Amino acid sequence: MTTNKKKILITQTLSPCGRALLRERDDIELVEFPNLISAADFEALLKAQAPVHGVALGATRFGETELEAAKGIKVVTRIGVGYDAVDVPALSRRKVPLMVVGTANSPSVAEQALFMMLMLAKRANELHALVRDGQWSTRLGKLPYDLFGRTVMIIGFGRIGTRTAKRCLAMEMNVLVHDPYLPADEIRKAGYEVVADLDAALPRADFVSIHCPKTPETIGLFNAARLKCMKPSAYLINTARGGLIDEAALYDALTSGKLAGAGLDVFATEPPPVPNPLFELPNVIIAPHVAGVTWEAVDRMSEQTARNLLSALDGEPIRQNVINQDVLS
Numbered sequence: 001m002t003t004n005k006k007k008i009l010i011t012q013t014l015s016p017c018g019r020a021l022l023r024e025r026d027d028i029e030l031v032e033f034p035n036l037i038s039a040a041d042f043e044a045l046l047k048a049q050a051p052v053h054g055v056a057l058g059a060t061r062f063g064e065t066e067l068e069a070a071k072g073i074k075v076v077t078r079i080g081v082g083y084d085a086v087d088v089p090a091l092s093r094r095k096v097p098l099m100v101v102g103t104a105n106s107p108s109v110a111e112q113a114l115f116m117m118l119m120l121a122k123r124a125n126e127l128h129a130l131v132r133d134g135q136w137s138t139r140l141g142k143l144p145y146d147l148f149g150r151t152v153m154i155i156g157f158g159r160i161g162t163r164t165a166k167r168c169l170a171m172e173m174n175v176l177v178h179d180p181y182l183p184a185d186e187i188r189k190a191g192y193e194v195v196a197d198l199d200a201a202l203p204r205a206d207f208v209s210i211h212c213p214k215t216p217e218t219i220g221l222f223n224a225a226r227l228k229c230m231k232p233s234a235y236l237i238n239t240a241r242g243g244l245i246d247e248a249a250l251y252d253a254l255t256s257g258k259l260a261g262a263g264l265d266v267f268a269t270e271p272p273p274v275p276n277p278l279f280e281l282p283n284v285i286i287a288p289h290v291a292g293v294t295w296e297a298v299d300r301m302s303e304q305t306a307r308n309l310l311s312a313l314d315g316e317p318i319r320q321n322v323i324n325q326d327v328l329s
Helices: 016-023 039-049 064-070 088-093 106-121 124-132 136-141 159-170 184-189 198-204 224-229 247-255 295-313
Strands: 006-011 028-033 054-057 075-078 151-155 174-178 207-210 235-238 261-264 284-286
Touching (some): 006 016, 006 039, 006 295, 016 028, 016 295, 039 064, 064 088, 075 295, 106 124, 106 159, 106 235, 106 261, 124 136, 151 159, 159 207, 198 224, 224 247, 247 261
Parallel strands (some): 006 028, 006 054, 151 174, 207 235, 235 261, 261 284
């Protein structure tokens, strides 16, 4: 290895198209690591490979300890858009940009949100079991619902929320949007009704789809009190982050008839412990945090991750993909 090469650690989940972009450069050396590597093993790897100039992360945590071990980090990227496992202030203190993949996986997550709405409204689990178990004669007791004419509330109007809203509009639903961090005019210009008071508007919603980041303000966003604001016939969808819904309160609402159903791609603890009482309910759709991990999305995210790394190492990081914008000044 020549001394002027820049060393990049990449998780094994980076797809071939992303690797190809990095391998085109003769000044880049790639080192792979397992996506589910332990914190201790990752720290040891960083120390052994130091100096490390860039890292492409999957689920691995990254903060002050890892920065110190790497001895030369110029950029940290996530093969995704969430970054709650990254210590952003630690990176900012060292002027290291944290980069994400922008819109690369947002169509996939939006499709999953709509899919879960349809699965729940059409009572897919229940009707599947009805036919399988020879209960055909009881089918009229489990009639499905239409999305047409129903009201959906989108929580968070960013890259994914905007796409979910468009798909709901195509289903001829009435779309409400709650995002306290966006100007109301921006939401109105996009053609949606603005919701300023979340609790006051929740009784109007037949579906609520969560698309906001996990922050101190949004943890427990849907607790027992807020779930009580929803009408008994409503469905709650979370393809954002675990911890935004109080899962014990959700179970109580679902089993007491105060909520019709839920679609969950994310959980407070991942992987969630099993057995889990939520998973036994016929009106709950679950998935293992893969809404944004389709074949196409993995390719788009991997390619964008590679471009993020190269742009930062070349001294011109793609600005719109940098989370800690303060490092750019």
